[in-house]
Amino acid sequence: MKRYITASLSGILTKISVISPLTIRTLTISVFAVMAFSGHMHAQAPTLPPTNLGLANVFDGIAGKPGFLYQGYVQAFQTRGIYDQYGNKAATDLKINSLVTLHQFICLSKVKALGGNLGFTVIVPVAQVSASSINTGAPAANPKVWGDIITGVAVQWSDRKLFGKAFSHRTELDVSIPTGAFNDAYAINPSAHLYSFGMYHAFTLLVNKQLSVSARNQFNYNTRIIDSKAQPGTFYNGNYSVDYTILPGLKVEAAAYYLHQFNQDRYDGHSNYYATQYGITDTRERVLGYGPGVAYFLPGGGLMELKVFSETAAKNRPAGWRPTLRVAIPLTR
Template identity: 30%
Template sequence: MRTPHAPRHSLRSIAAGLMGATLLAGPASSYDLPNLNLGFTSFLDGAPPLGPGWYPTQYLQVYTAGRLTDNAGRRLGLPRQDVSVIAGITQLLYVSPVTLGPGSLGLDILLPYLPDSSTDDGLGGAALKARQGVGDLLIGPFYQFAPIMGDQGPRFLARIEAQVIVPTGRYDPAAAVNPGANAWSFNPYIAGTLFVTPDWTISARFHYLWNGTNDRPAVAFGPSVLSTQAGQALHANFASEVSVSKALKLGVNGYWLQQITDTLANGIAVPGRRERVFGLGPGALLALDKDNFLFFNAYYEFGARNRPEGQRYTLRWVGHFD
């Protein structure tokens, strides 16, 4: 974020959307937006795999980028633009067995953390610095709709969640990569899975993002900027998979992000900073047994504006117990 007189490409945090999920959140944000669920959720996103109960989940994501973009998608003017982040998320999700109308209530809690991060700006760290630590807590009450059934099993699954990002994580206004964002955010979503056939599904999740005020903005904005507020955004995950065996599913997965309002600096809109990115790649889902599932998703980003553009690899384990 910046005032009209601040450096055009000053960075607040660069590990854009490295985390997020139901399921998600992440370690840092790039440029203005906070951590988002970009690709953390994918196949069968409309419902937990086994109905009511507790679902412990562990995420591990590796993100690398060698290109930081401006408002036209051009590279920024740094000698080097290398960012590397290893991020983790521990999640506990609960689906109540008690029905309420056409579905059940539940609660989703996620704690992200950033065990390793590094940057290379070609300037000895003068422009890009990285921090590690615990990230912002995500809490979301949700409503899981009962499945719409067909002759051969479920046809459609859906869930809505009112997710809140709480600014509990480590934050350094002098760093480009931060575990926390130092601002509250509201990031509700609706997710659904359509069974085209019993062995072929299509899933999607649509988020809206509203961000609160950061009262400790990045030092790159200068001493005259006392507060910043990232713009509102829309983002979505989508995936499709087919069963190749009883235990293995293969498919494709992607995500999309578009900031829809300008970032504010000292309450004044700053044009030319709206973020955008697309990601697309392959994925797999392996059922280890009836209560344990392993997801792998790879994403290759393109079309970035005012964000890093790189590669993202996510490994997710989902368990279940009553």
């Protein structure tokens, strides 16, 4: 039986969201699944565009007072292995590593909608990706670094109650616009070269003065890749965390994220195309990441959060290590 590991490399994209002075909202990045067989690379099923994998965890559902906020993210990815449709590690030394910075500008307004505050956001990603392989040769990467701009609109509900505990939550719609660098001469590009729509709900429940629980659940739809008949499937991604205060302003956390693709990738509208043409009977991606983290609340309402994720349970994509730093700086008081 032929062993495949997809070699369609979309690029680096991100999801965004709104947050406020005390919390930092979404975005994520992921690197592509690459597959090799018989020592050759073949373009096959498209990979999912990157999404929010552990970029924001602590106090994810909380927003501060209306105003403007800058958020910066730095996320690295180092491949540990590449996994096929059965979750088996491929016999390849191919490594795809990335370093991504994201610059997010947020406005939480005083305008009311559905009982909450309207919020708006825009994110500009900058991504550097490298690929290496001694035995099979590495796919070429576009040297340009500009990723696709993402815009979002949200409704934030603050200072609510759930089970008698303080509860804040938000619903947001994000749109990724294919404005980044793309050249089909390269296998890896900063732009995913498609439109992607994501809607999520995030919440934070303050159990007591020391303990809080946060989660985000997001659903995503992708259009066809521009000038192509290939279309990545719809998928879910979620972030989860439990944190505990150990010193004034300092929290430790247990954090995780999960990605699961619902339906098969399509080609010209056909979901069985990759099974028929390449023998990939299941093109759906999956990965689970988990790890420890710390968060520190800066004087003036800022926030720093540092985490290190280890990935497991991967299918049709690489798995590895994902160190992540986020910094939120309020621009208005």
